Amino acid sequence: xxxxxxxxxxxxxxxxxxxxxxxxxxxxxxxxxxxxxxxxxxxxxxxxxxxxxxxxxxxxxxxxxxxxxxxxxxxxxxxxxxxxxxxxxxxxxxxxxxxxxxxxxxxxxxxxxxxxxxxxxxxxxxxxxxxxxxxxxxxxxxxxxxxxxxxxxxxxxxxxxxxxxxxxxxxxxxxxxxxxxxxxxxxxxxxxxxxxxxxxxxxxxxxxxxxxxxxxxxxxxxxxxxxxxxxxxxxxxxxxxxxxxxxxxxxxxxxxxxxxxxxxxxxxxxxxxxxxxxxxxxxxxxxxxxxxxxxxxxxxxxxxxxxxxxxxxxxxxxxxxxxxxxxxxxxxxxxxxxxxxxxxxxxxxxxxxxxxxxxxxxxxxxxxxxxxxxxxxx
Numbered sequence: 001x002x003x004x005x006x007x008x009x010x011x012x013x014x015x016x017x018x019x020x021x022x023x024x025x026x027x028x029x030x031x032x033x034x035x036x037x038x039x040x041x042x043x044x045x046x047x048x049x050x051x052x053x054x055x056x057x058x059x060x061x062x063x064x065x066x067x068x069x070x071x072x073x074x075x076x077x078x079x080x081x082x083x084x085x086x087x088x089x090x091x092x093x094x095x096x097x098x099x100x101x102x103x104x105x106x107x108x109x110x111x112x113x114x115x116x117x118x119x120x121x122x123x124x125x126x127x128x129x130x131x132x133x134x135x136x137x138x139x140x141x142x143x144x145x146x147x148x149x150x151x152x153x154x155x156x157x158x159x160x161x162x163x164x165x166x167x168x169x170x171x172x173x174x175x176x177x178x179x180x181x182x183x184x185x186x187x188x189x190x191x192x193x194x195x196x197x198x199x200x201x202x203x204x205x206x207x208x209x210x211x212x213x214x215x216x217x218x219x220x221x222x223x224x225x226x227x228x229x230x231x232x233x234x235x236x237x238x239x240x241x242x243x244x245x246x247x248x249x250x251x252x253x254x255x256x257x258x259x260x261x262x263x264x265x266x267x268x269x270x271x272x273x274x275x276x277x278x279x280x281x282x283x284x285x286x287x288x289x290x291x292x293x294x295x296x297x298x299x300x301x302x303x304x305x306x307x308x309x310x311x312x313x314x315x316x317x318x319x320x321x322x323x324x325x326x327x328x329x330x331x332x333x334x335x336x337x338x339x340x341x342x343x344x345x346x347x348x349x350x351x352x353x354x355x356x357x358x359x360x361x362x363x364x365x366x367x368x369x370x371x372x373x374x375x376x377x378x
Contacts, residue, residue: 003067006037030348031080038348041081044074046341049326050303050334054311075315082322084351087359089325092332095363096143099129101165101188101289104155104174105297107304109323111148111314122320123150124327125158126300130335134289135231139365140335142300144328146320152176159185165287167294169193170277189280191217192293197270209257209267216250224292232288239285247282251275300331329364336364343367 012023030038047053053061055074062069082089096102104127110119125147130140147154152173159166159177167188168174178187195217202210223242227235254271261268274281284290304327314320333343347362354362 003065028352030084030352031077034077034080036077038345041077041348042341042344044077045081045326045344046330048078048311049307049323050330050340052303052307052310078322078326079318081348082325085329085347086325087356088347088351088362089329091359091363092141092328093143095360096127096129096141097159097162099131099138099164101129101131101167102159102162103128103130103291103294103297103300104159104166104168105294105301106150106155106171107301108150109146109304109308109314109320111320112316114316120148121150122314122317123147123154124301124304124320124324125155126297126328127158128296128300130296131289133228133291134235135229139363140332141364142328142331142335144300144324144331146317146324148317148320156180165290167291168297169294170273186283186287187280188283188287188290189277190294191220191281192295192298194270194274194277194281197273198267201266201270207267210270212253213270216246216253219246220292235288236286239288244282244285247285251278300327303327303331333364336368338364338368 008027010024010026012021014021030036030041036044044055044058047058048055055078056071058074059069059071104125106123106125108121109124111122112118113120123146125145126142127144128140128142129138130142131138132140145154145158150173152175155173156176162185163183164185165188166174166177166185167190169190170193174187177185195214198210198213198217201207202214220243223238223246227238230238254275258268258271258275261271284292304323307323314323329344330340333340343364346367351359351362360366
């Protein structure tokens with residue numbers, strides 16, 4: 001990293017005959033009348049939302065280089081840059097929700113409650129479109145939304161226009177989407193959540209029954225490893241031939257095992273969790289597009305979890321909305337194997353003058369096709 005001050009000389013010329021003064025127009029800037037160039041803005045955004053460095057720490061780092069940038073100034077730049085990229089972020093959301101299948105999940109994020117000196121718990125909702133495991137060539141993307149609470153009305157509003165398969169955990173707020181009167185979504189559950197319950201029991205008690213459940217579930221994952229990346233028809237055929245018999249045996253074993261347990265035991269709770277979602281859990285055998293688990297959504301939220309340990313809370317609801325927007329844009333760049341900072345620098349250099357009706361050209365996969373970040377890095 002290095003600092004550079006760019007000075008633009010714009011001399012004025014006067015014409016004696018026509019009595020006019022002529023001057024070259026000022027170069028476009030990402031933030032009107034702002035001193036930050038695209039490279040600095042991209043670095044600030046990626047440092048916070050990809051490398052998890054809070055703005056006050058960035059301010060201290062820059063001060064060591066002799067550059068005084070107040071945290072409030074950096075916060076204003078984050079807000080202005082996010083507003084500038086809002087059309088691009090909306091285009092990203094339209095692409096994600098136009099897919100046939102989504103992975104969905106949410107995570108808490110502390111938000112400062114004005115006037116109380118305390119924090120409240122907001123939520124970041126992630127929606128991932130990634131069909132590469134089923135042989136699709138559609139670009140992967142992730143889109144996040146913020147809400148001040150975890151009411152089910154929020155995912156229902158987010159997914160109002162979506163039609164298709166929703167793969168998620170057992171959160172009750174999604175249930176209305178599977179039961180809505182007009183074009184209900186198809187529910188697909190997550191075997192990773194089931195496995196995690198048995199793993200926690202085994203780690204705490206070394207239960208033989210929990211160990212056997214883990215072994216049976218592991219056999220399903222071994223089949224998935226072999227068919228990852230194949231087309232949906234081949235995946236469905238292989239699952240019907242190999243996975244479905246294992247699931248039938250697993251279901252019998254769960255029913256037989258739970259009869260021997262106290263209803264209040266943790267192992268019985270884990271088994272009831274699986275049995276209560278059985279139809280959604282085995283749906284991946286009926287459709288080659290569906291994954292065995294919802295790990296794509298959990299991976300998309302990993303950056304939020306890491307950042308939460310560093311900057312502790314968002315300053316306000318608007319800070320949560322900015323975080324959602326930038327986590328989605330940076331996450332989509334990473335899914336498309338782009339350097340996030342180079343990608344954002346590319347976008348910020350162009351978006352202020354880019355035609356709004358061609359905003360899709362700045363989405364990560366189109367930029368990747370142009371290999372623009374590699375040129376910028378060079």
